Amino acid sequence: MPDGPLTETRLREALRTRLFRFEPRIGSTNDLARQWAQEGAPPGAVVIAEEQTQGRGRSGRTWTAPAGSGLLMSVILRPNVDPLLLPRLTAAAALAAYDGIEAAAAGQAVTLKWPNDVKLSGRKVAGILTEATWQGDNLAFCIVGIGINVSVDFEGTELIQKAISIESVTGQTVDRALLAGQILLRIDFWKGILEQSPADVIDAWRQRLDTLGQRVTAHAADREISGEAVDVDDDGALLLRTDNGLIHRVVAGEVTLSDDRV
Ligand code: BTN
Numbered sequence: 001m002p003d004g005p006l007t008e009t010r011l012r013e014a015l016r017t018r019l020f021r022f023e024p025r026i027g028s029t030n031d032l033a034r035q036w037a038q039e040g041a042p043p044g045a046v047v048i049a050e051e052q053t054q055g056r057g058r059s060g061r062t063w064t065a066p067a068g069s070g071l072l073m074s075v076i077l078r079p080n081v082d083p084l085l086l087p088r089l090t091a092a093a094a095l096a097a098y099d100g101i102e103a104a105a106a107g108q109a110v111t112l113k114w115p116n117d118v119k120l121s122g123r124k125v126a127g128i129l130t131e132a133t134w135q136g137d138n139l140a141f142c143i144v145g146i147g148i149n150v151s152v153d154f155e156g157t158e159l160i161q162k163a164i165s166i167e168s169v170t171g172q173t174v175d176r177a178l179l180a181g182q183i184l185l186r187i188d189f190w191k192g193i194l195e196q197s198p199a200d201v202i203d204a205w206r207q208r209l210d211t212l213g214q215r216v217t218a219h220a221a222d223r224e225i226s227g228e229a230v231d232v233d234d235d236g237a238l239l240l241r242t243d244n245g246l247i248h249r250v251v252a253g254e255v256t257l258s259d260d261r262v
Contacts, residue, residue: 035072079139205232216257216258218250
């Protein structure tokens with residue numbers, strides 16, 4: 001049984017005192033969150049949509065979602081961190097999404113893929129897009145956009161080997177408003193850890209990354225490097241050991257497993 005459409009009332013119950021905006025249909029929740037932040041919305045405020053028609057993913061991909069199929073939300077953060085540490089903020093958000101999805105996953109394996117995909121039973125169930133807005137050299141605010149496949153049916157699509165929905169794995173209905181509330185609380189939690197002890201965020205993230213120990217190809221903006229993913233450093237960069245023994249630092253981009261490209 002589906003959990004029914006998201007409504008203001010349902011979200012108010014689940015999000016309690018948190019400031020939020022709900023849109024039944026939107027281009028991109030990140031866009032509305034940015035506009036709202038520019039108008040002065042406080043940190044922690046969130047935009048949630050039922051349907052997203054022009055959502056953005058990383059590396060120029062799109063993230064659209066029909067009504068009822070996913071959780072689409074963008075959180076406004078005004079982190080007190082050096083802008084160079086932004087990858088750690090995304091790692092903190094990935095940990096929060098991991099925690100919420102794990103609670104809904106009925107014991108199925110949840111992992112993270114570098115840099116910040118969440119995987120369920122080995123396939124991508126959620127993605128995160130962090131977008132920063134600057135005032136000169138200073139970070140004005142960040143929008144952390146999270147998209148989760150809750151009941152998308154990938155059967156018969158080209159994504160079937162790569163993507164998955166929570167409900168197709170668990171066979172249980174996900175209450176999307178509750179899931180949003182849980183993830184937002186975990187964002188508060190991990191952001192607190194980040195501000196006090198950034199290394200703990202990286203350690204927790206490292207422990208959940210299934211990329212480590214795998215042979216991967218990193219697709220960066222201008223080149224590809226293949227090797228074994230041996231570790232991540234304190235800044236969140238992936239360390240790849242190529243066949244000649246050299247360690248390469250990959251700061252951004254995508255990785256695919258070298259054998260099956262998932
Ligand atoms: C990825 O490529 O894995 C990141 C996907 C991020 C999608 C989410 S959905 C909510 C928010 N609004 C957007 O336009 N994108 C993010």
